[in-house]
Amino acid sequence: MNASPLTLEPAFMLGPVPIAAPVVVTWVILAVLGVGAFLATRRLSTRPSAFQSLLEIVVVTIDDQIRGTMQTDPARFRALIGTIFLYVLVANWSSLVPGVEPPTARLETDAALAFIVLGATVAFGIATRGLGGYLATFAEPTWVMIPLNLVEQVTRTFSLIVRLFGNVMSGVFVIGIVLSLAGLLVPIPLMALDLLTGAVQAYIFAVLATVFIGAAVGERPPPRSEPTSSEGKTP
Amino acid sequence: MRIDWWTLALQAINVLVLVFILSRFLFRPIADIVEARRAEARALLDRAEAEKAAAEADRAEARAEVERRARDRDAAHAAVAAEVDREKAALLAAARAEGERLRAAAEADVAGLERSAQRVAADRASRLAVDIAAKLLARLPEDVRVSGFLDGLLRAVAALPETTRASLGAEGVPLRLKTPRVLGAAESEALRAGLARVLGRDVAITVVVEPALVAGLELEAPHASVRNSFRADLDRIAEELTRP
Structure with missing residues (x-):
């Protein structure tokens, strides 16, 4: 990897629109996840197969994480939080494919994810509390905190971008540098570490998105019929 | 540093499309099937509870039936015992009456025999007296x-x-x-x-x-x-x- 991580050159032009490599990789990920989800859920049964059980574990775990963090029914937030987690995870792990640079190693992808989280935070906050109620949260605990709360909205979005970008981009750079210096087998431990880092970053991004949206929605008593099996974690 | 806004926008759109696709083809079906299994489990539990309650009711009914039959059996035993007592008393009374009748008959027979014996004895005495008188009178003129x-x-x-x-x-x-x-x-x-x-x-x-x-x-x-x-x-x- 010789190009600057802060600059992005278009791979090709689609009319007036420049299409960069991260967009192409994202399309591939989108296709793989979409087709995979379609094929995996074609024959669901109440007596699950091993693969269906794995998918159910993933979904139930995401639900438990949302419920534990937001103390509310996870159905409304499952698709967004689950998609962010799966996309970031698969994008981070796409570096295992030779010649593929993870889309999350580019600032534009991380910024898009962070802006989506910001937009979801505002949308869910207004949908839950109403516009007045949501705006009133900026004056909590006192009106003096309004500037700080406004700045917090920007800074935490920026922190989401920088955290994911820095971790993934640094991993890609380290592996590229070691690969250029030491040959084929030496980077393998670093790649394994990069897998762990990618999973942790996907989890952190999804949990932070849950926390931000949960803060905008506000705490509610948990549904009585649904058990809470995990506690919210804020890294 | 330069932000490619086209890429940013395209990536945002891509992620939103992915949210829609996964929501439609992954999360919702999986959540639905999990909920269906939970509902099925609840229905099974409810049915099991109902069947358990029914079984408890059947067991209580069977216990009551056993107790009722035990009471009926005791009552039948008591009735049979009373009937046996009555029969025994009747048989004893009949036997006693028959004994009394036989004893009276025996006493009557004994009395008859005694009377017969007396008559025989009197007859013999009278013949003896006649014989004696005849022998005594034979000495008279x-x-x-x-x-x-x-x-x-x-x-x-x-x-x-x-x-x-x-x-x-x-x-x-x-x-x-x-x-x-x-x-x-x-x-x-x-x-x-x-x-x-x-x-x-x-x-x-x-x-x-x-x-x-x-x-x-x-x-x-x-x-x-x-x-x-x-x-x-x-x-x-x-x-x-x-x-x-």
Whole structure:
């Protein structure tokens, strides 16, 4: 990897629109996840197969994480939080494919994810509390905190971008540098570490998105019929 | 540093499309099937609870049925025991009555036997007495066995009611005179004269010898008889002996 991580050159032009490599990789990920989800859920049964059980574990775990963090029914937030987690995870792990640079190693992808989280935070906050109620949260605990709360909205979005970008981009750079210096087998431990880092970053991004949206929605008593099996974690 | 806004926008759109796709084809179906399984499990649990409750009810009903049958059995046993007691009491009473009847019959038989024995004994005693009297009278003169009883016969005839005396020897019917032996002429004349004197008229007499009289005279008419003999005395004594 010789190009600057802060600059992005278009791979090709689609009319007036420049299409960069991260967009192409994202399309591939989108296709793989979409087709995979379609094929995996074609024959669901109440007596699950091993693969269906794995998918159910993933979904139930995401639900438990949302419920534990937001103390509310996870159905409304499952698709967004689950998609962010799966996309970031698969994008981070796409570096295992030779010649593929993870889309999350580019600032534009991380910024898009962070802006989506910001937009979801505002949308869910207004949908839950109403516009007045949501705006009133900026004056909590006192009106003096309004500037700080406004700045917090920007800074935490920026922190989401920088955290994911820095971790993934640094991993890609380290592996590229070691690969250029030491040959084929030496980077393998670093790649394994990069897998762990990618999973942790996907989890952190999804949990932070849950926390931000949960803060905008506000705490509610948990549904009585649904058990809470995990506690919210804020890294 | 330069932000490619096209890429940023395209990536945002890509992620939103992915949210839609995964929501449509992954999260919702999986959540639905999990919820369906939970509902199925709840239904199973509810059905199991209902079946358990039904089983409990059936068991309680069976227990009540067993208790009811036990009560019925006890009642039947008690009824049978009471019936047995009644039957036993009836049999005992019948046996006791039969025993009493048999004992009374036995006592009656014993009394009858005793009476028979007494009669036999009296009969033997009377025969023995006749034999003794006959042997004793055999030592007396022959005329004593007749003439000694003539006065007694006439007094007995005189003691009869008037109508009875009037009927004796009336209408030519002779009187039967039983004697222990053949009478002599003097004895016959004395007897005929005595009767004519007592009855106030002459009557016809037919003499019948009957040694069983031992001693004495007996007079018989169609409607009366006068017994004045040892045989008559012995008969009365025997009758007195055999009277219970």
